[in-house]
Amino acid sequence: MNAIVVKNLVKNYGTQNILKTVNLTIEKGEFFSLMGPNGSGKSTLVSIITGTTPITKGVVNVYGHNLFEESKNVKSLIGYVPQENFSSPRLTGRENLLYFAQLSGQDKITAKKWVDDILEKMGLTEDADKLVSKYSGGMRKRLEVATALVPGVKILILDEPTTGFDPAARKMLLGSLLEINREGITIFLVTHIGEDAGVAKKVAFMKNGKIILQDDPKNLKIRFKERTTVDVKLAIKDTHIYNKLLSFNKGRKVIETVDGYKVYCDRPEEILPQINNYLNDIGSPSAKVELNPASLEDIFFFLTQQESRYDLEEEK
Amino acid sequence: MNQFYASYNRSIKEYLRDKAIIGSTFGMPLLFIFIVPVVFFGDVPRDFLPTLKGMNTLAQIALTVMIVGQSNLSGSIVADRERGLYRKISSLPLNPVKEVLGRVFASLVFSLIGLIFLSLVGLIYGAEFSFSIVDLIIAIFFLLLIFIASVGIGLIISSIINGESAATHLGIGLSMLIFFIGIGFPYTQLPSELQVLSKINPLTAAYAPILYLLEGYEVLGYNPLTFVQLTSTIVLSAMLFGIGLFLYKNVAWRKR
Numbered sequence: 176m177n178a179i180v181v182k183n184l185v186k187n188y189g190t191q192n193i194l195k196t197v198n199l200t201i202e203k204g205e206f207f208s209l210m211g212p213n214g215s216g217k218s219t220l221v222s223i224i225t226g227t228t229p230i231t232k233g234v235v236n237v238y239g240h241n242l243f244e245e246s247k248n249v250k251s252l253i254g255y256v257p258q259e260n261f262s263s264p265r266l267t268g269r270e271n272l273l274y275f276a277q278l279s280g281q282d283k284i285t286a287k288k289w290v291d292d293i294l295e296k297m298g299l300t301e302d303a304d305k306l307v308s309k310y311s312g313g314m315r316k317r318l319e320v321a322t323a324l325v326p327g328v329k330i331l332i333l334d335e336p337t338t339g340f341d342p343a344a345r346k347m348l349l350g351s352l353l354e355i356n357r358e359g360i361t362i363f364l365v366t367h368i369g370e371d372a373g374v375a376k377k378v379a380f381m382k383n384g385k386i387i388l389q390d391d392p393k394n395l396k397i398r399f400k401e402r403t404t405v406d407v408k409l410a411i412k413d414t415h416i417y418n419k420l421l422s423f424n425k426g427r428k429v430i431e432t433v434d435g436y437k438v439y440c441d442r443p444e445e446i447l448p449q450i451n452n453y454l455n456d457i458g459s460p461s462a463k464v465e466l467n468p469a470s471l472e473d474i475f476f477f478l479t480q481q482e483s484r485y486d487l488e489e490e491k
Numbered sequence: 492m493n494q495f496y497a498s499y500n501r502s503i504k505e506y507l508r509d510k511a512i513i514g515s516t517f518g519m520p521l522l523f524i525f526i527v528p529v530v531f532f533g534d535v536p537r538d539f540l541p542t543l544k545g546m547n548t549l550a551q552i553a554l555t556v557m558i559v560g561q562s563n564l565s566g567s568i569v570a571d572r573e574r575g576l577y578r579k580i581s582s583l584p585l586n587p588v589k590e591v592l593g594r595v596f597a598s599l600v601f602s603l604i605g606l607i608f609l610s611l612v613g614l615i616y617g618a619e620f621s622f623s624i625v626d627l628i629i630a631i632f633f634l635l636l637i638f639i640a641s642v643g644i645g646l647i648i649s650s651i652i653n654g655e656s657a658a659t660h661l662g663i664g665l666s667m668l669i670f671f672i673g674i675g676f677p678y679t680q681l682p683s684e685l686q687v688l689s690k691i692n693p694l695t696a697a698y699a700p701i702l703y704l705l706e707g708y709e710v711l712g713y714n715p716l717t718f719v720q721l722t723s724t725i726v727l728s729a730m731l732f733g734i735g736l737f738l739y740k741n742v743a744w745r746k747r
């Protein structure tokens with residue numbers, strides 16, 4: 176049985192067509208990740224699956240139940256973690272968990288037992304009785320993930336949970352998600368971060384209200400192996416250099432990185448000599464120019480932000 | 492019941508742990524208990540002073556109940572919405588009415604704490620009341636009407652206003668406005684147009700019997716326990732609560 180099946184889903188807000196015939200299947204126990212730029216329709220899709228937004232057309236089934244005909248059954252199967260920090264800072268971690276457990280219908284004794292178990296599982300037992308206002312960002316998000324794992328939940332939906340996290344906190348949260356997934360919970364992760372999406376078994380890319388591609392991350396990297404990025408590492412970044420890189424790349428995506436620029440291009444062999452010559456001309460011998468295979472994040476940029484070959488094919 | 496209790500438990504803890512809420516709810520009425528007699532009762536004969544202090548204490552209790560319903564409740568709902576809590580809880584198999592009734596009950600308990608605290612302060616400061624147990628029970632019923640109407644206004648505010656600060660300040664502003672037209676300044680001291688308004692407004696109309704029962708006819712200036720007056724007060728209070736509940740369920744709950 177599939178965990179989530181979305182068939183020909185259309186969502187309009189007035190005359191605006193937000194979701195254009197979305198089709199999606201997420202298998203039971205799968206770790207699924209959805210990437211897409213702002214305004215691509217990800218949040219609308221998530222709010223539909225969590226039962227908080229009505230649909231215009233189509234069908235959404237969760238574990239065989241029709242989302243809108245059996246809303247109560249479906250809602251008890253889904254644990255949702257929105258992007259915002261929704262836990263109360265004036266309550267302790269334990270009190271927050273107890274609140275959500277009882278709100279989900281558990282009696283006080285069962286809820287207390289569940290709270291002890293989930294605190295241990297999420298590594299929060301020691302800080303359980305501290306006010307959430309004293310928690311770090313990573314701890315607070317782990318607590319919020321825990322609120323979504325009340326008994327009966329089979330699907331965990333997370334909306335950009337690692338935004339603003341340092342690498343250690345991200346690693347810890349992703350580790351917890353993998354652990355949860357190993358226990359059989361289906362995970363639907365919405366993210367902008369390629370590394371986060373990389374832990375999933377299947378990644379889908381969304382653009383303009385459509386799923387434009389979905390595959391295993393390893394397959395994606397093989398499919399996009401010809402796609403490379405040119406990483407230009409510089410001691411000093413400069414607008415002139417940025418503009419020049421942009422002109423070499425014929426106006427296509429060039430982004431600023433911590434130590435230079437990343438050029439997304441179809442034919443790196445054409446612009447690589449141009450970049451090297453230019454850097455020599457301006458006297459930047461310490462500059463380092465590297466050709467790198469596309470990461471998931473790069474594929475995300477290729478697919479969603481550039482007029483790439485793949486996009487044009489999709490439009491056709 | 493679990494959902495109601497969860498909502499109540501969270502709300503009452505939030506109220507009791509928020510210094511700003513405690514300060515804005517109890518601070519101003521407490522100050523008024525001490526300031527009003529000094530500023531306004533200077534020329535009053537000493538014999539009449541305990542009654543006036545009693546009247547002032549009752550007015551401050553009514554103000555507290557209005558602030559809790561109109562400002563604290565609306566502010567906490569809007570703050571939770573801004574925090575994304577409604578995005579989360581609307582994905583749960585949860586009845587919005589049970590959830591909001593938990594919040595309302597927490598507001599009632601918080602009001603009760605204010606009632607006990609301000610009554611004690613008033614009594615220590617020399618306030619005097621004269622009533623029978625029956626009068627007290629009826630007066631509590633009318634205080635409940637003020638609470639219900641205030642909660643209705645609070646729920647309406649939380650449905651139409653975005654931003655915690657805006658909701659809280661609007662709630663305080665409305666409470667003060669109502670306070671000055673028929674509660675802080677009683678019926679006899681109002682111009683005739685405002686006297687009419689104070690008999691129609693369910694909050695001031697519910698306050699009048701409290702004053703009448705606990706301090707006497709002379710203090711209020713008219714008999715509010717007439718059939719028409721009582722019916723309109725009960726119906727209008729229930730209507731405000733009903734509209735608030737409807738808007739909460741259909742607007743505030745779904746607003747993002």
